[in-house]
Amino acid sequence: MSKFPPIVWVFLGALVIAQATWIFRDARLRRESYAWLWGLFGLINVPSSLIIYILVTRRGNVQCEQCHKSIPQESHVCPYCGKKKDE
Numbered sequence: 001m002s003k004f005p006p007i008v009w010v011f012l013g014a015l016v017i018a019q020a021t022w023i024f025r026d027a028r029l030r031r032e033s034y035a036w037l038w039g040l041f042g043l044i045n046v047p048s049s050l051i052i053y054i055l056v057t058r059r060g061n062v063q064c065e066q067c068h069k070s071i072p073q074e075s076h077v078c079p080y081c082g083k084k085k086d087e
């Protein structure tokens, strides 16, 4: 651990903050219910937090045309606003 020069830790710290910020903004844009929680999650680890976030949020989800919430691909009606999805 201590064999790394301080600049490496500064770099890693900046990377972690950039990652957390990106995840938080992306989660808020996608109207995820727990955007801030995702942001905190992004602070834990680089880059596995980012990989997990992308896998979880991108897996089989589509955006509702009406309320823009992320809904499961297989659902025919939006669980948030009740809009029927056109196939």
Ligand SMILES: [Zn+2]
Binding pocket: 064, 065, 066, 067, 068, 069, 078, 079, 080, 081, 082, 083
């Ligand atoms: Zn909707």
